[in-house]
Amino acid sequence: MSTPANTPLSTPATGVATSWEELVSTALVGTDRRPLPGAADPAAELLAQAAVHTVRARAGRRPRPGEPLEPAPAEEQPAVPRAAGDRLARILGGEQGRLLTEWLRTAAGLGRRVPAHLLPDLLDHAARDRSIRPYAAVLAGRRGRWLARLNPAWDFLDQEAGAARPRPEEWELGTPGDRRAHLAALRAADPAAARELLAAAWEKETPDDRAAFLEIFADGLGPEDEPFLEAALDDRRREVRHQAADLLTRLPDSRLARRMAERAARCFTAAGRRILVDPPEECDAAMERDGIRSRPPHGTGARSWWLQQLVARTPLQVWPALLGRPPGELVRAKIPDWEREVTAGWVRATVLQLDSEWARELFARDPLADLLAVLPREEQEAVAAGFVRGHGLDGQLIMVLGGAAAPWGPALTRAVLQKIIDLSGTQPWNVGELARLAGERADPALHGLAERLSLEPPIQEVAALLRFRDDMLKELIP
Template identity: 75%
Template sequence: MNSSWNPTHGWEDLVSAALVGTDRRPLPSGAATPEAELFDHAALLTVRARAGQTPREGRPLEAAPQERQPEVSRAAGDRLARILGGERPRLLTEWLQAAAARGHRLSPHLLPELLDQAARDRSIRPHLGVLAGARGRWLAGLNPAWGFLLEEVTAPGAAHETWELGTSGDRKAHLGAVRAADPARARHLLEETWEKETPQDRAAFLEILADGLSLDDEPFLENALDDRRREVRHEAADLLTRLPGSRLALRMAERAAACLHTENGELHIAPPLACDAAMERDGVRAKPPRGTGERSWWLQQIVARAPLEIWPRLFGRPPGELVRMKIPDWGREVMAGWVRATVLQGDPEWARVLFAWDPLADLLAVLPRKDREDVAAGFVRRHGLDGQLIMVLGGAAAPWGPDLALAVLEKILQVSGTQPWNLSELSRLAGERIDPALYGMAERLSPEPPIQEVAALLRFRDDMLKELQ
């Protein structure tokens, strides 16, 4: 490359010269042609950007720290390179998640491309905190575009000393591990540092308290209702809603009971006339979304935060009968509130009843895993292929077991004979959500191309996960 290159020439200068022509905007050059000099400059700037560090005079970089994590196998690294190269690109997240869970680190030559991708795609960042290893964090310290890595979890299970000194991700991982083992100790840890935490971390730490949640957490969460940040207040209100015996739940029960009553076998509604400060403190947002009336919005939120157990007690009817009752006015709001309450409180009985009334993915996710797959499989068998079917299957957590897998594969086989053009999304879900160890079942089910394509994807995933063991 020509030694006359001037480091003050930036990318913008090169783009300008390329657009107007090097004859009109020449660069200082000793090359055979101005065009060759422009390409030399562009190549050098590209190398600088990819290296992650602007050259500095007289300050050699310290070497990257020694790695402590095992590197992924050669086969696993080669498969990741193929995925990054365009082969089955949708499996990238699954590969990263599986590798990070095993405490592996990436081959160094794969780091720049993945860090660049994570700069654009936040969803893969948590996995890279582990996979990047010491070299990745060293690179992140040199390139501001990769600085996000310094906030992610650096090991599958963060050590105890990280609560005071670790990254934000490490501290979340540590708090989660402590919460799983000793809920009270985790709460005490958080109480000690609460005032010093950033608003973003306060909200994230509250989410962790959902594991092992009990009335012992209520005083702390009641105080969090007065936090200056709305995200923190609403996270605290959500957690208190999950505790039917909490003071917030009882306050909401009183408000809800004042809004609903039965008359002549019908459910009659009187939404609140105003949203006062006490309601707002308990998590009711005063300003409705665009297109929603204020009273409608307040009613939904009150019903959503009231304990589900109050309704059978108030009206003397089980959930199945309540859902089928006639509601002359405000019925949509009450049903939406019941759905939200079911999701927040994780009530399987209400989830089954409401799913039969309106099959929603959020309700499916409330059910225990075995029930979830049974309900989803039954829905797939009796429902046509449409957007609702796809949404329901999106709520069935992977990996799908044999019953749901067979129901979906049979649906693919059925639709392939009538609407083959309509199969892409269902086939994609099947290939990405079915337990990959079931690839043999898919291969044997039918020789039809749509089934064999799903089987091929399942086999690819099965091989991928075995390479990471």
């Protein structure tokens, strides 16, 4: 029970009761003029009594009538196997903590839930790490949502889908996350039905929800979506307009694509082996509507900023026709002015439009993880393996490997393991991050390959991590 400020308080040093008001008064006039009775050191006693008062005021609570909590609802999802739950407890406790996302992603994909006693620890991790929240929301089950209502730090669960397989009624009654999950499931099954469902509710949705819903349209995107997306360019919220513009950029025959092609034609000219560029002089309302931001970032010139965005939103098929050269020659062409902006725009357009031909040519010029990720899976692994064999160990190598889809197959895994062996004798201090990356992204079934390849400690560390992951996944998927 809390202690009122005027409740007398005694301490073992004096045995004399003193109220908070008396302590404040003594502090104001000084213990020399108003000594505390029986205190050998009045100043120290004053501070001690004030500290006790403060702790009692903060810790106490007056009893009041209350209602018992409703019990947590019964679970609908099966729990993970006991061995998997035990391993999750070890990971949450710090053992191989970088594997937490893989464990959660795998378990959530199976529609499982975590043991109840691990929920607080899991939700605390998700409160700190946004990237794992979608998985935590599924794995928390109904008890996890019940717990989240009791702790404001966990209320992020309402923004995530709470079931691996959402039910139709959640579009009307579910949390924002549940509604996104329902729309995504419908979009995957019937793109037109998803578009019609969203169009019917569009005006009632919040700006944040409208932007989030549009992200889902990347799945099954087609010409039939253009009228809806073109109308979204007039939305009041900038994020909604830019999301719509990103999607329309992927439709090469859309009206937005044609408008961008016309703008590009006014800015680019082929002159022999050179490409001449004259960036826009202004960013008018029509350009802003089409997703070009008028205000450049700090340190970037306005025309430079507009040019880069214009190139990024122009369909890649426009450039060979406009400049008379195939992508490979365009990427290597001489651009006397504005080369950096044009190249950056082409990279952004390639990632946005998922064009493997441009990705291949641009990667050969400037190896970037985002470009590698655009290539088909088999080619991606072959390109990454070749890059590993021909490139030294530096930050760029690590970043490029981050763009190679996991799990890595035998070719890329062998190339990385051989790189570790080659460097262990000359740069043993420099292979740690590469070894960790290999252990976390290679196919865990390849642990035997690593074990047999070399007895070098970094290779054996990779093998141990792969075996840990292999056991982890087998526990989740018996």
